[in-house]
Structure formats: C-alpha cells, structure tokens
Amino acid sequence: MRDQWTPGAAGALARLDDFLAARLTAYADTRDRPDLSGTSALSPHLRFGEISPRQIWAALDQACAGDLAARGPESFSRELGWREFSYHLLFHQPQISHRPLRSQFENFPWQPDAEALRAWQRGQTGYPIIDAGMRQLWHTGWMHNRVRMLVGSFLVKHLLQPWQAGEEWFWDTLVDADPASNPASWQWVAGCGADAAPYFRIFNPVLQGEKFDPDGDYVRRWVPELRELPSAFIHKPWEAPLLVLRATGVSLDQTYPRPLIELSFGRDRALAALKSLSSPQAESV
C-alpha cells in the first residue's frame, strides 16, 4: 500500500498533473480497462479532502482549454458528477448505507452464506476477474471501477449475498471508502438504488473479463497462479484441456479453485429471487 499511495495534498496534485498530462485524452476509451492505468486514481485524495472537486474541475478546464465537451474531459467530468450525485443522495437519504432506496428490496430473499462471502473476500471464487479484483483491493486498498461493478454483481446476484455485506467489506478495505459513493454504488449494483442498474442485468464475469481484460494481463498480475495460462483460457481455466493445465502448473482445486458457483445456476436463482418482488425481463450483458 505504501508503494501505491502518497497521502496528502502534494501527492494529490502530482496525481492530478500526471493524469491530465498523460491520460485525460484517452480516458473515455481506457477508463473501463483494468489492465491499463487509464483512470486518475484520485479517489482517496478526494475522499480525505486532500484535493477538492472544484480544484480538479478548474485544472481540467485549463488542461482542455475550456473544451469540456471533448471526449476525454466530458467523460471524466461525468464521473466527478456521479460523486456529487452520491453526496446529494446521502444528504437527502442518510440511511443509504443500510437500507435500500427502493423499499421493495427490504424483502429480498437473500441467502446469507458466510463461506461464500469469505471466498469472495479472499479472492477465491474460481472466477479469475473477480479474484483479481478482490486481491487488488486487499493488496492496494483500491480496485478498478469496472471490476468493482463485476465483483459487486457477482456477490449480490450470483451468490445472492446482501449488498450490505459487500458495502461493509469495501468500507473496511478501500482507501477511498466513502460514506456517499460506496453505499450509492452498491445500491446501484444491487438494483435497489436511485437510477440503479436493473437487478435483472447480470454481469457474466467470463464475458466481461474477455471484453475488458482481453489479454488477461490484469488477471495475471493479481492471480499469479494462472500467469502461464494462454489468453484463451485465462478467464475460464476450468475449460482448459488437462494437458494445458499441467503444462502451465495449474491444478484446479489445488493451486486455484474451481468455480464457486455455476454461472447459469446463479443467474437463474437470482432471477427467481427477483421474481418474488416483481416480474421483469432477463437481460444478459
């Protein structure tokens, strides 16, 4: 963690300068790629008031010579806007870390399971992109936004664990753990927040991994026991032929777990649980 962060205003300003000079232009295209350093990593600095959104906005405006509608600046300023929106929600709904904004979710039939929660926390679910994210969090106190969405969806939907359990773990482990953005984002993921991702939109961690970590570099960095696997299997080691597993030193259940849950089973179970509240259409992304 010490290697990763330089707490304080000077560290925040250095990050901002570096981001504006090197990553702003491509931000809209790279911000969803956990294998690249496409985002600002300003969140802990914002969280602790080491830099303010107004300071960032002014520097952004200057860096793009007032063209805030250009792709990179527009996309980046939108994310700052989400943070403001979360604070707006927290101000008006101070209970958001515990209670769903959409009240019908108070009766959601979660299936609390301490073992499943622990496997998720430890990065031992058998889904490489999920495990990479949870280990990145443990080692650095930070996780890429796209992966936060994936680990959140996996916990809440495939594992049917209450979103509050994920919110609490993030609260304990994130260096940017924020009283507004954390619960607002978890409620967004769970489908019970303001402007929420619909509950029936269930991320598939294999397809998402292949899309946003196409060569598997992010997984290789955080799940080193899979490092030698060819890219074709890096997001689904259980599909690799035995010969490939042997040649790359992977032994399922010994060096790396088999999937904790079968994806279509988890998805169907989540949709059935949701049906007890309403009857939406399924959607796979």
Ligand SMILES: Cc1cc2nc3c(=O)[nH]c(=O)nc-3n(C[C@H](O)[C@H](O)[C@H](O)COP(=O)(O)OP(=O)(O)OC[C@H]3O[C@@H](n4cnc5c(N)ncnc54)[C@H](O)[C@@H]3O)c2cc1C
């Ligand atoms: C389940 C879940 C939990 C989250 N918990 C937190 C949290 O506790 N603290 C936190 O700061 N962010 C949280 N986020 C939002 C987002 O993941 C982080 O703000 C972002 O990853 C921080 O990295 P960055 O500074 O490089 O972001 P950049 O992409 O560089 O964005 C710049 C700034 O905009 C703000 N921002 C970006 N995305 C969001 C967003 N979706 N919602 C609100 N603000 C955003 C952050 O302050 C960020 O520093 C969470 C997202 C999810 C899906």
